[in-house]
Amino acid sequence: MALQINIDKKLPLRHTCPMKEIVRRSTRRIYLGEVPIGGAAPISIQSMLSVKTSNLPAAELQIRELVSAGCDIIRFSVQDLEDAKAIRELKKVSKAPLVADIHFDYRLALASISAGIDGLRINPGNIGKVEGIQALVAAAKERLIPIRIGVNSGSLPTDLVQKYGVSAQAMVEAALSHIHILEDLNYQEIKVSVKASSIPLVLESYRKLSQLCDYPLHLGVTEAGTMMRGSIKSAIALGILLEEGIGDTIRVSLTSDPVKEIVVAKEILVSIGMRQGLSIISCPTCGRTRIDLIRLTEAVELALADYADKPLTIAVMGCAVNGPGEAREADFGIAGGKGEGLLFAKGEIIKKVPEESLVKELLSLVEENFGLS
Secondary structure (H helix, E strand, C coil), X not given: CCCCCCCCCCCCCCCCCXXXXXXXXXXXXXXXXCEEECCCCCCEEEEECCCCCCCHXXXXXXXXXXXXXXXXXXXXXXXXXXXXXXXXXXXXXXXXXXXXXXXXXXXXXXHHHHCXXXXXXXXXXXXXXXXXXXXXXXXXXXXXXXXXXXXXXXXXXXXXXXXXCCCHHXXXXXXXXXXXXXXXXXXXXXXXXXXXXXXXXXXXXXXXXXXXXXXXXXXXXXXXXCHHHHHHHHHXXXXXXXXXXXXXXXXXXXXCCHHHHHHHHHHHXXXXXXXXXXXXXXXXXXXXXXXXXXXXXXXXXXXXXXXXXXXCEEEEECCCCCHHHHCCCCCEEEEECCCEEEEEECCEEEEEEEHHHHHHHHHXXXXXXXXXX
């Protein structure tokens, strides 16, 4: 049996990094279903279905996977009436609020509202005639359904591009003009995004907009790319903005499985200190390494997947000599040697373990001292 460490489960573990006190920009609060956005509410994580919305088996499966991964808000495209009709069934399986992404046809928004949608993402400039927008807003008012004004650098109004080029000024003016459309209809259940694939453009656009309105902001880098490139670009842009107190809800847009968007988004929030969660630290390989450190670290990540939301720091080190000392800030950890390794807690060595048993022994130690609840 692994040695039990005296830990007060009611408090964050002693060596875990504390939640960071970031002074956040003051924004209005809205609600997507029961999820608060803005007004100092916790940063929520979003993703989007990658399957046809009316393909119920595929859409329901992806919703369950996203919710299980920790997704707070789920968006999907509504391209036709079949997609809108599917909302009633999707609401039955989703524990997260659902957002309909709609372009060009306000009638799809009306159909989505009738089907019980929790939120809308539209571009008031392309959703149809003034009468259509008026009908949409009137229907949304009945249930206080939030509307996200989504501005993208790739689809800016022609007149603004001619005047400013593809720039932060054009992005912000587009957002403000769309905000005014809804405000003129006396509707303020609004959140806003100004996304681009260029990090400097994303930063400048959100910084400018945050000075000009107090609506909650949805952060994201659009068309960010594949898992590696998209994660890096998103972490840089979102990390900088969140550090500056800008942003109320985020989406990491990846050309990948949507579930991976949630994993990356959570890691960003945990790394910046804005959400408690599992932190796994591991050293780079070097000439002293006598163990398959890459495989070992991946095995630890998989074994501790259920602890993703726990304030827990785990170290996986490749050197049995320096490992415990270099990872002294970790709650638990392992340090590999040739065919064996050391199991340690808070920098103190507990015992020597055969290589093939390292992950199992680490998991047992975590379970005994920090069992899931």
